[in-house]
Structures are given as C-alpha cells and as structure tokens.
Amino acid sequence: MHVVILAGGKGVRLRPYTSALPKPLVPIGEEYAILDIILQQLTHQGFTHATLAVGHLSPLIRAFVGDGSRWGLSVDFTEELAPLSTIGPLFPIRDRLPEHFLVMNGDVLTTLNYADLLARHVASAAPLTVATSPRVVKIDFGVLEASGGRIVGFREKPLLSYLVSMGVYALSRDTIAHYPEGMPFGFDDLVLDLLARNRPPGIYEFDGYWLDIGRPDDYDEANARFDEIRPQLLPSRDPVR
Numbered sequence: 001m002h003v004v005i006l007a008g009g010k011g012v013r014l015r016p017y018t019s020a021l022p023k024p025l026v027p028i029g030e031e032y033a034i035l036d037i038i039l040q041q042l043t044h045q046g047f048t049h050a051t052l053a054v055g056h057l058s059p060l061i062r063a064f065v066g067d068g069s070r071w072g073l074s075v076d077f078t079e080e081l082a083p084l085s086t087i088g089p090l091f092p093i094r095d096r097l098p099e100h101f102l103v104m105n106g107d108v109l110t111t112l113n114y115a116d117l118l119a120r121h122v123a124s125a126a127p128l129t130v131a132t133s134p135r136v137v138k139i140d141f142g143v144l145e146a147s148g149g150r151i152v153g154f155r156e157k158p159l160l161s162y163l164v165s166m167g168v169y170a171l172s173r174d175t176i177a178h179y180p181e182g183m184p185f186g187f188d189d190l191v192l193d194l195l196a197r198n199r200p201p202g203i204y205e206f207d208g209y210w211l212d213i214g215r216p217d218d219y220d221e222a223n224a225r226f227d228e229i230r231p232q233l234l235p236s237r238d239p240v241r
Helices: 034-044 058-065 088-096 114-124 187-196 216-233
Strands: 002-007 049-054 074-079 100-105 108-110 128-138 142-147 150-156 159-172 202-205 210-212
Touching (some): 002 088, 034 108, 128 187, 159 202, 159 210, 210 216
Parallel strands (some): 002 100, 128 202
16 A cells, blocks of 8 residues: 655745745644654555655655654655646656555645545546545625526525545556656646546545645644544554554
8 A cells, every 4th residue: 555645845835834844844733743643644544655755855854754664664755856736746656656546745634544545446446536525615795696687596695515625635557647757737737637538536525634734824723723633633553454
C-alpha cells in the first residue's frame, strides 16, 4: 500500500507560520507536526511505502522524515525543481508507483479511513476516486429565479448543500500514463480532462472530522481543538498489519 504525500507547496496563505517551516512541519499541539500525525495514521492503517513530493524548504522535510523507519514506513522523495501543482509531481515517478495508490496533501487533519478509500477505489475500477466532505452554506438573502424579465421562483435565505474535495484521493497509474512530464498539472485539470474524455471519477463520501490547514484561522482552530480530537486522530501504539 503506497501513498504519495504532496509536501512541496510554499504555504503562502499560512504565513507567517510557513516563513521558516514548510507547512507539513507546522506543529499541532505540543508534540506533533502535521506530517507526523499523517504518517502515524497511514502506518496504523497498513500503508508500507510513501513518496514525498517536496520543494519549498525540502531539506527540513527530508531531515524530519529520513527513511521513514520511525513510523515503520519505507520512504523516498521526489523533488520539484519548479512548481508542478498537485498531479504534475506524479508524472516523473510513474514507474516507481504501484498500479493503485493514494495521493494526499501534506496539511490535512482528518479521521478518514485511508485504507478503505484505496480499497473502494480498486474495487470500483474508477480512474480516480475523490474523498469528499459535505458543506452547507446559508445564503443571507432572498434568492430570485428569473426568466424573460419576470420572477419565476423565490427562496428565502436558502441552504445550499454541496460536496468538496478533501485533498485526499485514490488514483490508478494508467490514469496518468499519457501526460507528459515537466508540465504543471493540477487536480482540477485532471478531473476536467477525465470528464471531457467520458471517464468520470468516483467519490468516497465522508462526514467525519476534516480540516484543511490552509489559513491561520484553520491552524488556530486545529490547535484549539487538538486535545479534544487527539484520540480520534492518533492511533494506538500498535499498528494494524
């Protein structure tokens, strides 16, 4: 079971925290970095190999992770010499990846079952399976539906429900086989291209705890709630094999 962790971004939205540290190494609580929590979770769920796509402040991540043995993982690295977005870093290492693998951002705190996501992807035969989280937004205005210069419908302060990507997905190697190396290529590019080629991705719906630490407010929330969510995030000391 193999995971690619995207850890090369500059974390611009999280400054000043990321001025000296790459975002995956920003501390949560008093003992852990975000990446430490992620690697503990992956090991507990049976993952054995990890590839870290690094760029910004990569020596710090390499020094922190080493060969991965402290987590019971075999770890290697791929270096971004120029920003390649979220999918582009996979192209140069396609030959090193298994037939099916997990891809995830290195700044996600969640209780998602990564192993089940990967298993469901393999069983579905989808080219890509995206972990999703539900979101509800309240519109603070009366919403009008209009046609031909007339109001044809009205909803007072409706609630809009939708699914968002959690930044965690399962992928098959042949899905990215034909893309050229060296070009920036994002998750959005991949989804739109798959849709255009009539190869719709699958979804893995999840309604548990998930926090994408993208902004200072998110980081402050993660630290404020860490003691509460720590038992859910961190596995027992004996990893599942």
